[in-house]
Amino acid sequence: MSFAATIADSLLAIAFPRECRCCGRQVERRADGVACENCWSAYRFFTGSETACAKCGLFLGEAETMFETFCRKCDDHAYGLARSAGPYRGPAAAEVINLKTNPHLSIRFQKAASIAFADSFREGADLLMPVPLSRKRFVERGYNQASVIAGFLGRSSGIPVDEASLQRVVDTPHHRAGMDRKARDLSVRNAFKVVRPKLTAGRSIILIDDVLTSGSTASYCAKALTKSGAARVDVFTLARAA
Ligand SMILES: [Zn+2]
Ligand SMILES: [Zn+2]
Numbered sequence: 170m171s172f173a174a175t176i177a178d179s180l181l182a183i184a185f186p187r188e189c190r191c192c193g194r195q196v197e198r199r200a201d202g203v204a205c206e207n208c209w210s211a212y213r214f215f216t217g218s219e220t221a222c223a224k225c226g227l228f229l230g231e232a233e234t235m236f237e238t239f240c241r242k243c244d245d246h247a248y249g250l251a252r253s254a255g256p257y258r259g260p261a262a263a264e265v266i267n268l269k270t271n272p273h274l275s276i277r278f279q280k281a282a283s284i285a286f287a288d289s290f291r292e293g294a295d296l297l298m299p300v301p302l303s304r305k306r307f308v309e310r311g312y313n314q315a316s317v318i319a320g321f322l323g324r325s326s327g328i329p330v331d332e333a334s335l336q337r338v339v340d341t342p343h344h345r346a347g348m349d350r351k352a353r354d355l356s357v358r359n360a361f362k363v364v365r366p367k368l369t370a371g372r373s374i375i376l377i378d379d380v381l382t383s384g385s386t387a388s389y390c391a392k393a394l395t396k397s398g399a400a401r402v403d404v405f406t407l408a409r410a411a
Contacts, residue, residue: 190263202275203267204260214255214281215409217288225251225384226409246384247391248376248402252289253409254282257380261408265379268314274321278407282318283325286405294403295372296331297323300390301361303340318407319377328375334365335390354385361390363397370398381406 187196189205196205204212215221220230225243243251255261264278274282299315307313316332323330339360363369376390381404391402 190267191259200276202260202273202278203263204275208260209277212255212259212261214285215253224249226253226381228256228409228411243384243388246388247395248384248387248404250289251381251384251387251404251406252285253381253406254278254285255408257408257410265408268317268379269310272312272314272317274317274407279321279325282407283322286322286326289405290326290375290403293326294328294375294401296334296369296374297326297328298331298335298374298376298390298394300376300378300386301332301335301337303337303360305340315378318379322377322405331368331374334363334369335394336362336364338362354383357386357389359389361393363393366397369394371400373401374399374403376402376404378404378406380408380410382410 187203188194189196189208190203191208192205194205194207196203198206201209215226215228218233219228220232220234220238221228222240222243223237224239225246227240227243229238229240257265261278264275268274297319299313299319301307301315302310302313313332316330319330319332322328337360339356374394376387376394378387381387384404387404387406391399391404394402
């Protein structure tokens with residue numbers, strides 16, 4: 170880090186003393202976002218050497234394996250591969266939560282996610298597509314957090330971002346109390362629509378989102394895109410929930 174950046178960060182820390190969202194200590198570097206250096210150092214991004222589902226990327230164990238392993242829960246999901254920068258915990262979880270109210274991701278996470286993205290999709294793709302929000306939620310929030318992610322991944326990879334072709338036509342409550350996985354699944358089933366099928370037909374597309382949990386939302390997006398002619402649909406998220 171340059172001396173000027175260090176001074177700027179010290180001044181920022183004086184002006185806006187900020188507590189790490191994970192441990193409560195002070196965040197000293199702006200580039201670290203909402204978590205401190207200690208918490209980031211203790212966090213492990215995926216390296217590709219851990220055992221994970223070969224399709225959906227679900228973490229299955231630390232040890233490396235010689236065989237392709239599948240979790241089997243994602244067998245009927247409509248995407249090809251789903252990959253993430255790291256597990257949904259610690260500083261990564263704090264950043265994902267922060268991104269829902271503040272359209273900014275730390276430089277540290279952006280760099281790590283760009284590397285994970287490039288390693289996961291060496292053959293590239295034709296388009297990046299953020300998983301869309303409903304019109305109602307977009308108006309409430311003022312931005313789509315998945316578009317923030319697609320934006321920096323588009324810049325680092327050179328792959329164009331298409332935010333218009335896929336739309337969410339049904340508003341799905343994200344965390345409604347008492348809504349189990351099955352009910353949530355039903356409510357997103359018909360939520361997505363491809364409004365510009367000519368632009369997506371024959372294309373290989375990577376869907377971008379903040380966190381992959383059950384994978385059902387990404388799968389329904391992929392289904393809509395494949396139905397309208399997309400050649401291939403993969404998924405990349407910042408974080409992977411267990
Ligand atoms: Zn911390
Ligand atoms: Zn899987």
